[in-house]
Amino acid sequence: xxxxxxxxxxxxxxxxxxxxxxxxxxxxxxxxxxxxxxxxxxxxxxxxxxxxxxxxxxxxxxxxxxxxxxxxxxxxxxxxxxxxxxxxxxxxxxxxxxxxxxxxxxxxxxxxxxxxxxxxxxxxxxxxxxxxxxxx
Numbered sequence: 001x002x003x004x005x006x007x008x009x010x011x012x013x014x015x016x017x018x019x020x021x022x023x024x025x026x027x028x029x030x031x032x033x034x035x036x037x038x039x040x041x042x043x044x045x046x047x048x049x050x051x052x053x054x055x056x057x058x059x060x061x062x063x064x065x066x067x068x069x070x071x072x073x074x075x076x077x078x079x080x081x082x083x084x085x086x087x088x089x090x091x092x093x094x095x096x097x098x099x100x101x102x103x104x105x106x107x108x109x110x111x112x113x114x115x116x117x118x119x120x121x122x123x124x125x126x127x128x129x130x131x132x133x134x135x136x
Contacts, residue, residue, distance in 0.1 A: 001094045003053065004101040006108060007124035008088040017120035019113055027114050038111045046093055046104060053092035060086055101125050 024032060039055075046052035068075045091108065095101050105123040113119040 001096060002098075002101075002130070003092060003094045003128040004098075004104075005124075005126045005128065006091045006093065006101075006105050007126065008090065008108075009086065009122065009124065014122065016122070019117045020119045020121040022114065031112070031114055031116065034112050034116060039108075042104075042108050042111075043091070045107075046091075051093045051095050051100075051104065053094050055089065055091035057089035058087055060088075062086075098125075098127070101127075 024035075027035070043052055043055055063076045065074045065076050093101060093104055095104065102125060105125050109121050109123050110118040111121070
């Protein structure tokens, strides 16, 4: 089994599908409810298969923070990231193969959006580092 992080971006990816353009603020309450219910169903399906680890949605607000020296307060800046770089949420799965991670991400990408149509949104699939290899 290998863990993968499925990153949902607000508008990330090579070229957004027309169904993924716009924002949730443009959706009706029923469309938002259907989208959230689908996301929960995906998590439940993965849980039943023993592949679900965790998932969270993230707010678009945030700041960049960095260390600025001993005894000094952290430096903050932002939020100034381009919209395409903002992460909407994530899901961690533990699956048998990269191909299975891709299948799960593709299913998650089919979440309904405006008008109930599948979003076809791009998801970033990132493997967790495994055990470091030993160099002799």
